Amino acid sequence: SSGINAEYGVVGHSLGGKQACLVCALHPHVVRSAVVVDMFPVRLFAANFAETLEALLAVDAETLSSREEASRILEATFPVVNERNFILSNLVRQKGGGWSWRCNLPAIRDNVPHVKGYPDNVPVSDTPALFVYGGNSDYANAERIARTKELFSNSNYVEIKGA
Numbered sequence: 001s002s003g004i005n006a007e008y009g010v011v012g013h014s015l016g017g018k019q020a021c022l023v024c025a026l027h028p029h030v031v032r033s034a035v036v037v038d039m040f041p042v043r044l045f046a047a048n049f050a051e052t053l054e055a056l057l058a059v060d061a062e063t064l065s066s067r068e069e070a071s072r073i074l075e076a077t078f079p080v081v082n083e084r085n086f087i088l089s090n091l092v093r094q095k096g097g098g099w100s101w102r103c104n105l106p107a108i109r110d111n112v113p114h115v116k117g118y119p120d121n122v123p124v125s126d127t128p129a130l131f132v133y134g135g136n137s138d139y140a141n142a143e144r145i146a147r148t149k150e151l152f153s154n155s156n157y158v159e160i161k162g163a
Contacts, residue, residue: 013037018118024127025151034129038137040144041151043117051077053109056087061099067091070099122151129155134163 009032012020017039024031025041055077059070070091071084078084090102129152133140140159149155 007032009033009035011035011037012039014039021118021125021129021151022122024125024129025122028125028127031127034127035132036129037132038134038139040131040133040139040148041118041122042144042147049112049116052087053105053112056101057105057109059091061091061101064091064099067099124151124153126153130158131155132158132160135159135161136163 008030010020010023011034012018014037017036018041020034020036021039021041024034055074059073061070064070067088070088074084074087078087091099092102094100131145131148131152145157
């Protein structure tokens, strides 16, 4: 429950949203409330995730001379500039020079079955939770929202029209 000792609010987007859901369910004594954006606590994953991950792993960040070089490498897989720039926001400059990915891509690749799922035996959470999703989102549908309401007994939902 979201009892008296709960101290923290959690916010998560996409996979971070799934993690926020798990924290609420598994550690309710520390979570006061949650905001989950564009994700639901259900088993799902983008169809092109493996392709996306392989494209990112093909970029040797340590040998890049610039972000523009990485953009050229990824252009065939991500032809939409805004999408590619969003992905490249995870490419960070190192203090001593060079580049690295903000996230551990090999660890994600090696754990895809765990990352894409959601455990079946997670307890129901009564932590107050707000689920925000785009009206055009591939993730949002009546079945997933209904399942989320079963898992989060104290939840509210906001649809962003046209997003």
